[in-house]
Amino acid sequence: MGTFIQQLINGLTVGGVYALIALGYTMVYGVLRLINFAHGDLCILGAFIGLTVLTGGLGGGHPGAALLALAFIAAIIAIAIAGVLLEIIAYRPLRRADRLAAVVSALGASMLIENGIMLIWGPDVHVFPPDLLPKTSWRVAGAAISFTQLMIILISCALMAALYGFVNHTRFGTAIRAAAIDQDAARLMGINVNRVIGSVFVIGPALGAVGGLFIGVYYREAYFTMGWTYGLSAFIAAILGGIGNIPGAMLGGVLLGLFNAFAAGYVSSSWQDAITFLLLIAILILRPTGLLGERVAEKV
């Protein structure tokens, strides 16, 4: 029982992070039918920016809530701006081009960001300061939940709830969903589709920056190829849930996190990735569109 609850807590923590990052893949795919391969790298760039703010402002002492908040805000703003620039530079000129050209551009942008991180911060693994967050932890039903885990779970849930409300219950959110279904029809409604696309490249990277910094804070490390490692997991989560589907990315992220945790807890952590891919294959065989992808057959 203790193991089960413990893996549940671990899984929800990692799953929340996966979900935050997966949302960026799914929202961009939704409006552009494009896999933004640079998304994982953007998220990790957020972790590095947050780390720099933390270590720069630290001066040896305890960071305190204010500095921590500042690190998150700096990461969110910087990565949102990077996301917008990425769209303008790497994707917008290719909007009408061959699909393959956009994929190559996405891969190029990914490498550029990854190498940019290496150039600025170097190839070494950066360790996050040990006293970043309170060491408090609580016992629940024979398991322990740390302050960091609780923070990650609560903030991820709050951000996802906010995004869900925004996308489903505001005018602009409905416009985003409409543009994802049919861009020309959306234009006929008076929707500025360029603005919708721009907004998706703000929201996705902003959430991703939080996810990236969570990864850094949770595992207490950051290295320049981390974008691929965690980006791939989040991308799988997006596919699991049905790429293009926003609640799907949330569900896929949490499920993948839980699955990873239980695989590590009950089988072995070295089997974790193999089990993840088995899950992906199984779901794609049973439901090729992912768990929540395209529930409604559209009549023509």
Add this chain to the structure above:
Amino acid sequence: MSALLSIRGLSVAYGQIEALKNASLEVGQGEVVAILGANGAGKTTLMRAISGLAPKRAGSIHWEGREITRLAADKIVRLGIAQAPEGRRVFGTLTVAENLELGGYTRPAREVRAGLEEVYRLFPRLAERRRQLAGTLSGGEQQMLAIGRALLARPRLLLLDEPSLGLAPLIVQGIFANLKEIAAGGITILLVEQNARAALRLADRGYVLEVGRVVMSDSAAALLASPEIRDAYLGRGAGARG
């Protein structure tokens, strides 16, 4: 006649294919104007060009004397030109109410609420189904939704591209009765139809497109009586679509 919409020498090409060649036409305030033409004549291209969705090679489009030839599609809606496009293009995974609300995207919220009530009055079947996903509506209901959605933009000019497409004769009759009501409410209509008889009965004037060119233009009554039109477009009986 001071034209509300005036198109001069418009050419639209997709790569090598010239879909519209030097087309000119006018729509006056309060008129219902029909565009007739066979498959591939360039009717949809014309509608998309007016709405800012097709690339223009030459010519101009003026709205109330102001040039809008290269204006972005969303800005054209704000000027008062809305379209119910060919194939309806409703947002299938959104509800009926959400589709209608998107139609009023350019209008203030209060106006959208009032507009919704008006559309539900015009199409009671949509009111019953407001929580239903648009993709699960029947073809006729989807067409009502496409028209209602365009009306929520409070257009002064309503562009309709084949509203009878794929619908049973009885449903088509209903839709045309709705259009008559809309026109009586003072909204100018530019209507593309292959159902020439129904279109000309509703319209004041008509144009005939043939392989991208305007080949004929006259009053609806004259077109209905014209032997060329009868042979080419009216030959297959009332109501039914060729």
